[in-house]
Amino acid sequence: MPLISGPDPQSERPSLRSAGAQTVPLQGGQLSEPGSGATGRKAGGLGLACARPGEYLQFLRYARGSLYEIETQLRIAARRGYIDPDAVPALLNQSVQISKMLSGLVKSLKAR
Structure with a gap:
């Protein structure tokens, strides 16, 4: 049973999708109301292999915030x-x- 299911919407309203599930129209705006100010960022706009240690730590902190x-x-x-x-x-x-894995990685990198 898919986690997300419902009728196919007839409009182009925002929707949730799950692999193998039908599209579910969102009502009252997008689902991400509490997180509307957050954006996905990469460390300094660079690939992680190119990021400086401080940028990588910041990226991991953003990842943890996104997880929350x-x-x-x-x-x-x-x-x-x-x-x-x-x-x-x-x-x-x-x-x-x-979250525990991210926290452990941050702690390990800060100890270097």
């Missing part, structure tokens, strides 16, 4: 009925594991 936004989006999507609420705990658990 994803957690918020999951909760909103479940509350609005866009995804199965029973799937959220497992997804949040994965998010916690990724």
Whole structure:
């Protein structure tokens, strides 16, 4: 069963997509209302291999912030009925594991 499902929209309104799932139209604007000020950035606009250590650490901090936004989006999507609420705990658990990995990498790089 896909996490996100619903009827195909007839308009070009913003939508959520999941591999193998139909498009679900969003109502009342985009789902990302709480995270509307955040943007995905690369370290200094460079590939990570070219980034200076400080830029790479900043990139990892942005990644962790984006992960926290994803957690918020999951909760909103479940509350609005866009995804199965029973799937959220497992997804949040994965998010916690990724956050721990990012934090460990940041701590390791700061110790150098």
